[in-house]
Amino acid sequence: MVFAEQHNGKIHPVTFELLSKGRELADRKEVELSSVILGHQIREEAKELIYYGADKVFIFDHPTLKEFDSILYKQNIVSLIREEKPEIVLIGATHLGRSLAPRIAAALNTGLTADCIDLQLDEDGELIQVRPAFTGNILAYIKTKTKPVMTTVRYKVFKARERDPMRKGEIIEKEVKVVEDTGTKILGKIPREAVNISDAGVVVAGGRGLRRPDDLKMLEELASLLGGVVGVSRPLVDEGWASKDRQVGFSGNIVKPKLYVAVGISGSPQHLAGMKDSEIVVAINVDPSAPIFNVADYGVVGDLYEVIPKPIEKIKLRKMKL
Amino acid sequence: MTDNEFHIVVLIKPVPDMEKVRFDVEKGVVDRSSAPLEINPFDLNALEAAVQIKEKLGGEVTAVSMAPPAAESVLRDAIARGADRAVLLTDRRFAGADTLATSYALASAIRKLGRFNLIICGEKTVDGDTGQVGPEVAEMLGIPHIAYVTEIREVTKEKLLVVSELGAPYLMELKLPGLITVTKDVNKPRLPTLKDKLKARKAKVEVWSADDLADVADVSRFGFSGSPTQVVKVLVPPMKKRRSQIFKGEDAVDKLIEALEMEGLLR
Numbered sequence: 383m384v385f386a387e388q389h390n391g392k393i394h395p396v397t398f399e400l401l402s403k404g405r406e407l408a409d410r411k412e413v414e415l416s417s418v419i420l421g422h423q424i425r426e427e428a429k430e431l432i433y434y435g436a437d438k439v440f441i442f443d444h445p446t447l448k449e450f451d452s453i454l455y456k457q458n459i460v461s462l463i464r465e466e467k468p469e470i471v472l473i474g475a476t477h478l479g480r481s482l483a484p485r486i487a488a489a490l491n492t493g494l495t496a497d498c499i500d501l502q503l504d505e506d507g508e509l510i511q512v513r514p515a516f517t518g519n520i521l522a523y524i525k526t527k528t529k530p531v532m533t534t535v536r537y538k539v540f541k542a543r544e545r546d547p548m549r550k551g552e553i554i555e556k557e558v559k560v561v562e563d564t565g566t567k568i569l570g571k572i573p574r575e576a577v578n579i580s581d582a583g584v585v586v587a588g589g590r591g592l593r594r595p596d597d598l599k600m601l602e603e604l605a606s607l608l609g610g611v612v613g614v615s616r617p618l619v620d621e622g623w624a625s626k627d628r629q630v631g632f633s634g635n636i637v638k639p640k641l642y643v644a645v646g647i648s649g650s651p652q653h654l655a656g657m658k659d660s661e662i663v664v665a666i667n668v669d670p671s672a673p674i675f676n677v678a679d680y681g682v683v684g685d686l687y688e689v690i691p692k693p694i695e696k697i698k699l700r701k702m703k704l
Numbered sequence: 705m706t707d708n709e710f711h712i713v714v715l716i717k718p719v720p721d722m723e724k725v726r727f728d729v730e731k732g733v734v735d736r737s738s739a740p741l742e743i744n745p746f747d748l749n750a751l752e753a754a755v756q757i758k759e760k761l762g763g764e765v766t767a768v769s770m771a772p773p774a775a776e777s778v779l780r781d782a783i784a785r786g787a788d789r790a791v792l793l794t795d796r797r798f799a800g801a802d803t804l805a806t807s808y809a810l811a812s813a814i815r816k817l818g819r820f821n822l823i824i825c826g827e828k829t830v831d832g833d834t835g836q837v838g839p840e841v842a843e844m845l846g847i848p849h850i851a852y853v854t855e856i857r858e859v860t861k862e863k864l865l866v867v868s869e870l871g872a873p874y875l876m877e878l879k880l881p882g883l884i885t886v887t888k889d890v891n892k893p894r895l896p897t898l899k900d901k902l903k904a905r906k907a908k909v910e911v912w913s914a915d916d917l918a919d920v921a922d923v924s925r926f927g928f929s930g931s932p933t934q935v936v937k938v939l940v941p942p943m944k945k946r947r948s949q950i951f952k953g954e955d956a957v958d959k960l961i962e963a964l965e966m967e968g969l970l971r
């Protein structure tokens with residue numbers, strides 16, 4: 383069973399990735415793949431879950447489910463799991479998923495594996511869950527003795543299948559259990575300049591090697607010329623130079639761009655945990671012994687203030703010629 | 705301690721210092737003896753949040769850890785940083801716990817403590833790194849929780865107004881008793897003064913065994929026997945192979961630009 387995360391009726395893309403992996407596991411185990419979605423006026427969206435691989439979709443549609451409520455969501459999903467008895471439950475390892483999944487697991491008294499980056503079946507058809515731990519330094523292979531086996535899975539590790547609007551499946555409306563007051567209430571969304579560095583193809587990231595907040599503009603220029611966005615290391619967020627959505631690393635965002643340019647970043651383990659799977663890593667640092675060079679494909683030992691203007695100039699020149 | 709005082713419980717995990725811990729690539733093991741234990745960095749923020757709330761509302765902050773006996777020094781550090789009371793759950797029967805068994809032991813200890821208004825956890829740990837213990841403890845105690853709290857706006861004895869990251873930041877209200885898990889953005893932890901450290905050296909850390917919880921818990925649900933998930937293998941993944949062309953000197957930047965052009969990365 384795949385939990386379909388939605389915000390304002392829009393399904394989070396990790397859901398389609400899970401349906402794709404779920405489909406593969408279900409076929410190998412010769413069982414059905416179901417999905418569950420909670421929200422308000424989401425019947426149209428529910429069909430998408432079938433197009434992306436579900437055989438059956440359970441809908442909980444009610445005004446109180448419009449916004450996420452960990453207790454309401456938990457209660458309805460727990461009763462569904464008790465009825466349907468799925469062998470495996472997959473949930474996206476998003477903030478929402480990681481807040482919800484443990485409540486469900488604790489209520490069912492079952493095991494939950496966090497933030498997986500791979501799922502395999504062993505000879506006995508048991509699920510092996512692979513996840514990073516120790517700040518990204520190790521990979522743990524985990525098995526669960528209880529049923530259902532519950533797993534949260536990191537966004538962007540599995541590929542979604544092609545959407546197939548001809549695919550058929552069953553949509554089952556479930557009765558919603560409502561609780562008057564769960565103790566938590568969403569009062570509003572806080573507006574914020576939304577940058578999505580996780581989806582960017584190019585990230586130019588600045589660190590403590592920068593002297594002034596204004597110097598980020600230079601990186602901004604390079605990033606936009608390369609068709610990318612600016613990221614930062616943790617200290618720049620702490621100093622208020624950049625917003626949290628731009629932070630790369632263990633306590634920030636995980637990125638996997640085609641090109642990652644680390645400018646004045648030393649390469650702490652916590653920073654590497656957020657970018658070490660990038661395709662090509664370029665590092666610019668005055669210190670030849672900076673650990674960032676250990677994960678770099680290309681690097682320049684030098685002062686970023688001398689280095690960065692050159693490629694900017696070069697690309698601009700080329701664009702003018704075109 | 706009168707009973708209308710505000711009771712805060714902070715859950716603190718003693719973890720190895722990540723700067724020092726060594727990983728054996730060949731054997732695929734973490735050499736835990738290679739690094740001393742310290743307060744999980746995110747739990748420093750949890751403790752600071754608790755102390756700040758206490759400064760406003762009065763009351764008492766209790767730090768609770770489940771860890772090996774060596775973690776007593778970590779709880780002393782928590783006292784130096786403002787906890788009034790510290791409880792260490794330590795017993796071989798707690799060992800080998802996954803998050804379900806850990807949460808069960810911690811929830812049982814909180815029950816045993818009696819009254820609590822607010823429980824504060826870190827968003828995750830730097831070792832196990834699941835972020836599951838907070839919400840699991842809340843479920844076991846039957847109280848609401850809000851995870852990934854980045855800001856605490858208002859506190860009263862009845863409720864909390866916080867900002868929580870749920871894909872986007874949301875302003876949320878939590879009725880107490882309740883639990884929050886906090887990120888590093890929530891505050892900047894203070895450093896303990898020398899005086900605090902000296903005081904903490906003499907402070908008592910209460911040590912509880914599995915039997916001490918027998919009146920509030922089913923001891924078979926502790927530790928390895930109460931853990932449905934099992935780590936079957938650990939691997940230190942080799943770093944992705946990199947081209948490792950590091951340029952120095954006069955024409956370094958030109959070489960870099962050339963290389964990036966070859967990769968088709970400069971359009």
Ligand SMILES: Cc1cc2nc3c(=O)[nH]c(=O)nc-3n(C[C@H](O)[C@H](O)[C@H](O)COP(=O)(O)OP(=O)(O)OC[C@H]3O[C@@H](n4cnc5c(N)ncnc54)[C@H](O)[C@@H]3O)c2cc1C
Binds near residue numbers: 589614631647
């Ligand atoms: C629990 C925890 C979570 C954390 N999470 C994160 C996280 O998510 N992301 C993160 O980034 N960090 C995180 N950190 C912090 C991390 O440990 C490092 O402190 C941080 O990554 C360092 O940032 P930096 O590389 O920008 O700064 P520094 O380590 O200070 O490095 C600055 C670099 O700039 C170079 N430099 C200086 N001047 C120049 C110049 N003119 N030209 C070129 N190079 C120059 C220096 O040689 C140096 O290598 C976390 C820490 C903890 C304990």
Ligand SMILES: Cc1cc2nc3c(=O)[nH]c(=O)nc-3n(C[C@H](O)[C@H](O)[C@H](O)COP(=O)(O)OP(=O)(O)OC[C@H]3O[C@@H](n4cnc5c(N)ncnc54)[C@H](O)[C@@H]3O)c2cc1C
Binds near residue numbers: 746768770834835
């Ligand atoms: C490599 C590896 C992978 C693992 N993977 C999983 C897994 O996928 N699923 C699973 O169920 N277990 C897993 N475990 C076991 C898990 O690490 C332990 O159960 C651990 O005691 C608690 O989990 P955590 O470190 O992830 O804590 P988190 O849930 O990340 O901690 C969140 C907060 O809970 C509090 N807290 C957590 N532990 C304690 C404690 N012992 N004492 C006091 N407060 C605490 C702290 O406030 C902390 O900030 C794994 C262990 C290892 C070594």
